[in-house]
Amino acid sequence: MSPDSVSGVTQPPPRRPRKRSATRSVTLSDVAASAGVSAQTVSRVVRDPRSVPDGTRARVEAAIAATGYVPNLAASNLASNRSRTVAALVPQISSSVFADTVHSFSTALAAHGYQIFVGTTDYRPEHEEDVLRSFLGRRPDGLLMVGTSHTSGTLALLAAAGVPVVETWGWSDDPVDLLVGFSNAAAAAAMVAHLVGRGRRRITFAGRHTSGDPRAAERLDGYTTAVRDLLGGAPRTVDAGPEPVAMDTGVTLLDLALERYPDSDAVMFSSDVFAAGALQACVRRGTDVPGTLALAGFGDFELARHLVPALTTVAVPSARIGELAAELLLTRMRGAPVERPHRDVGYEVVARESS
Amino acid sequence: MSPDSVSGVTQPPPRRPRKRSATRSVTLSDVAASAGVSAQTVSRVVRDPRSVPDGTRARVEAAIAATGYVPNLAASNLASNRSRTVAALVPQISSSVFADTVHSFSTALAAHGYQIFVGTTDYRPEHEEDVLRSFLGRRPDGLLMVGTSHTSGTLALLAAAGVPVVETWGWSDDPVDLLVGFSNAAAAAAMVAHLVGRGRRRITFAGRHTSGDPRAAERLDGYTTAVRDLLGGAPRTVDAGPEPVAMDTGVTLLDLALERYPDSDAVMFSSDVFAAGALQACVRRGTDVPGTLALAGFGDFELARHLVPALTTVAVPSARIGELAAELLLTRMRGAPVERPHRDVGYEVVARESS
DNA sequence: AGCGTGAATGTTAGCGCTACCGATAGCGCT
DNA sequence: AGCGCTATCGGTAGCGCTAACATTCACGCT
Numbered sequence: 001m002s003p004d005s006v007s008g009v010t011q012p013p014p015r016r017p018r019k020r021s022a023t024r025s026v027t028l029s030d031v032a033a034s035a036g037v038s039a040q041t042v043s044r045v046v047r048d049p050r051s052v053p054d055g056t057r058a059r060v061e062a063a064i065a066a067t068g069y070v071p072n073l074a075a076s077n078l079a080s081n082r083s084r085t086v087a088a089l090v091p092q093i094s095s096s097v098f099a100d101t102v103h104s105f106s107t108a109l110a111a112h113g114y115q116i117f118v119g120t121t122d123y124r125p126e127h128e129e130d131v132l133r134s135f136l137g138r139r140p141d142g143l144l145m146v147g148t149s150h151t152s153g154t155l156a157l158l159a160a161a162g163v164p165v166v167e168t169w170g171w172s173d174d175p176v177d178l179l180v181g182f183s184n185a186a187a188a189a190a191m192v193a194h195l196v197g198r199g200r201r202r203i204t205f206a207g208r209h210t211s212g213d214p215r216a217a218e219r220l221d222g223y224t225t226a227v228r229d230l231l232g233g234a235p236r237t238v239d240a241g242p243e244p245v246a247m248d249t250g251v252t253l254l255d256l257a258l259e260r261y262p263d264s265d266a267v268m269f270s271s272d273v274f275a276a277g278a279l280q281a282c283v284r285r286g287t288d289v290p291g292t293l294a295l296a297g298f299g300d301f302e303l304a305r306h307l308v309p310a311l312t313t314v315a316v317p318s319a320r321i322g323e324l325a326a327e328l329l330l331t332r333m334r335g336a337p338v339e340r341p342h343r344d345v346g347y348e349v350v351a352r353e354s355s
Numbered sequence: 356m357s358p359d360s361v362s363g364v365t366q367p368p369p370r371r372p373r374k375r376s377a378t379r380s381v382t383l384s385d386v387a388a389s390a391g392v393s394a395q396t397v398s399r400v401v402r403d404p405r406s407v408p409d410g411t412r413a414r415v416e417a418a419i420a421a422t423g424y425v426p427n428l429a430a431s432n433l434a435s436n437r438s439r440t441v442a443a444l445v446p447q448i449s450s451s452v453f454a455d456t457v458h459s460f461s462t463a464l465a466a467h468g469y470q471i472f473v474g475t476t477d478y479r480p481e482h483e484e485d486v487l488r489s490f491l492g493r494r495p496d497g498l499l500m501v502g503t504s505h506t507s508g509t510l511a512l513l514a515a516a517g518v519p520v521v522e523t524w525g526w527s528d529d530p531v532d533l534l535v536g537f538s539n540a541a542a543a544a545a546m547v548a549h550l551v552g553r554g555r556r557r558i559t560f561a562g563r564h565t566s567g568d569p570r571a572a573e574r575l576d577g578y579t580t581a582v583r584d585l586l587g588g589a590p591r592t593v594d595a596g597p598e599p600v601a602m603d604t605g606v607t608l609l610d611l612a613l614e615r616y617p618d619s620d621a622v623m624f625s626s627d628v629f630a631a632g633a634l635q636a637c638v639r640r641g642t643d644v645p646g647t648l649a650l651a652g653f654g655d656f657e658l659a660r661h662l663v664p665a666l667t668t669v670a671v672p673s674a675r676i677g678e679l680a681a682e683l684l685l686t687r688m689r690g691a692p693v694e695r696p697h698r699d700v701g702y703e704v705v706a707r708e709s710s
Numbered sequence: 711a712g713c714g715t716g717a718a719t720g721t722t723a724g725c726g727c728t729a730c731c732g733a734t735a736g737c738g739c740t
Numbered sequence: 741a742g743c744g745c746t747a748t749c750g751g752t753a754g755c756g757c758t759a760a761c762a763t764t765c766a767c768g769c770t
Contacts, residue, residue, distance in 0.1 A: 025494075025516070027726055038750045043728060053748075068515045073492040074438065075726035077429035078755045094458070095657075099449030115489060117472045134470060137428040139380075160423045161380070247661045280661045302450075303658070306602045306635045382756055393720050398758060408718070430756035433725045 035063035104322030148172035164332040185222030192226035200266040206253040207270025216270035250277025272297035294355040309353030390418035459677030503527035540577030547581035555621040561608040562625030571625040605632025627652035649710040664708035
């Protein structure tokens with residue numbers, strides 16, 4: 001034993017500096033050194049250029065350009081406890097009604113310096129919770145969600161996170177926070193009323209309502225109520241189960257509907273994608289639309305008005321939802337009180353040739 | 356004046372701890388305290404559960420559940436210098452051929468613990484640089500880009516970032532790094548050959564090639580070459596300029612084509628979206644397709660085979676591109692050597708009723 | 711008993727940035 | 741001159757996490 005350890009007073013070993021896999025990239029202080037100012041000043045130039053006088057700002061900006069500095073947002077987020085980031089959770093992004101919402105939402109927020117990251121749940125609510133959890137790891141300053149019905153786990157996460165939330169594309173008497181949407185049930189009921197007005201009496205609803213699309217289920221509810229009130233008959237419904245939201249599935253749904261309810265004089269679908277598939281199948285088979293069978297969709301995709309015959313559908317102000325959602329969320333993130341935090345944007349039955 | 360300041364030896368003021376707007380959220384050490392272990396052990400459980408024995412792991416996991424802990428990824432990124440994040444830059448996501456690529460790419464990478472964030476350039480290459488810059492702020496571990504032609508600013512950013520990159524949906528003799536794609540020119544030439552084989556002699560190309568869609572421009576090149584080689588005539592082209600990639604624009608393009616080249620016996624479009632709009636317009640107007648006019652698209656969207664008449668188009672293995680891109684990128688991110696870093700996935704002319 | 715070994719866990723020092731505060735200089739006023 | 745004010749800039753201490761190392765302990769061996 002060495003005398004040292006016997007003495008009971010061990011000298012701390014001479015510390016060599018820790019090895020860290022250093023980032024090869026340029027940091028704030030590199031820029032600061034190059035510009036001859038402090039890191040703090042560079043930070044100010046990056047975040048709020050007007051807070052620094054012209055001369056200094058020019059020198060710092062030159063140094064940034066010369067060094068090729070790209071700020072590390074992870075460090076910024078950590079230090080400032082703000083991520084300047086907003087997360088959007090949608091069921092599906094491609095070929096979907098939500099594309100316009102996300103696009104306008106993201107454009108509106110980008111103008112205020114926010115980046116949006118989008119997650120898709122593939123129409124599986126149980127998936128929503130996982131996606132949400134991994135998104136919350138990035139500590140978004142705000143959150144957009146499609147739909148108003150969530151699992152209890154999702155609600156717990158939202159509550160714990162304490163982040164401003166906008167729900168969209170639905171309606172609820174008890175929203176989590178902000179709400180920009182409309183009643184899917186009322187929209188579907190309006191479509192039933194339209195079809196009844198056109199003389200249809202045996203209307204079948206075809207959708208994907210049992211497998212995790214709560215909005216389709218709400219539309220089914222509206223359909224059921226309307227059929228009972230207006231026609232007095234039993235509802236006629238067919239369900240696609242877990243099939244994807246695609247035109248192929250629309251054909252399948254059409255076949256199911258005609259097999260189970262051969263006397264149907266109208267089929268309304270829970271999405272334009274389904275209706276478009278069914279409509280083209282009818283054209284190919286020579287089924288007279290709307291003579292023999294009326295068809296209707298939901299969403300008013302661009303496709304709907306181009307098809308021949310043009311597709312009757314329910315138009316929803318998809319882009320407007322995104323804009324409004326961004327507006328309300330910005331107000332809330334600013335900490336200001338939000339006027340009328342629940343906005344009904346409505347819907348409109350667009351009667352075209354297929355009904 | 357106090358004696359202190361007169362004495363010239365000012366005591367350092369007693370430092371009260373800095374006030375920081377404390378995060379209200381649960382941190383690693385909260386969990387550690389609750390589980391009776393160190394923060395490091397909790398970190399290990401979160402990142403690599405197998406590195407901790409069952410008993411400890413169970414206790415820590417219980418503590419995580421009890422506290423509702425959600426890891427702060429910004430802190431993790433900063434400390435580990437890895438973001439477990441991959442960025443994808445695409446021209447457009449909704450109603451586009453890239454949707455399948457992004458989807459399969461993201462699925463393949465998610466299986467390895469990576470999150471994908473997607474940015475869209477709206478078909479504006481000058482926008483690409485801005486989007487890239489803001490993405491690099493998040494220090495992605497890898498990058499997917501659509502296309503092989505980039506601005507010099509983009510190339511400089513990529514070089515400085517030193518991040519693995521996969522380019523897709525194109526072909527180049529001098530790629531930035533990895534490449535999974537095919538020759539747009541060859542694909543367009545093959546379509547010309549198909550149309551010529553069907554007896555067409557006055558083929559017009561309609562696209563959006565002057566306004567920032569390099570892939571459309573490449574297709575135009577292939578078309579021009581093929582027309583010269585096979586037909587000997589002058590190329591006939593019409594351009595949509597900055598119009599959006601939408602069915603409406605397809606109708607506009609059709610009208611332009613028929614106005615400028617009234618004797619056209621075939622029109623090939625740079626996208627299925629354009630072709631679908633044009634095709635439905637023909638159906639509505641009673642133009643015989645393919646009798647009077649053959650139409651062809653590009654991309655083989657689901658829509659193409661459902662339309663009546665079904666649309667002739669070029670099928671590209673969009674999902675396969677995403678998968679392969681993920682595979683190569685994973686290998687590179689692992690630091691392993693990549694076999695055959697440039698993969699040609701090919702294309703296929705799908706002859707249907709419209710030609 | 712003493713030692714080497716390896717598994718399990720703890721300790722320490724940052725990662726790059728910003729909040730917070732303090733220091734200084736310049737200005738207009740009494 | 742002295743005062744108070746504002747504009748400008750710098751110093752310091754973390755934000756929550758993990759890499760790198762250190763320590764502890766049980767175990768099998770000589």
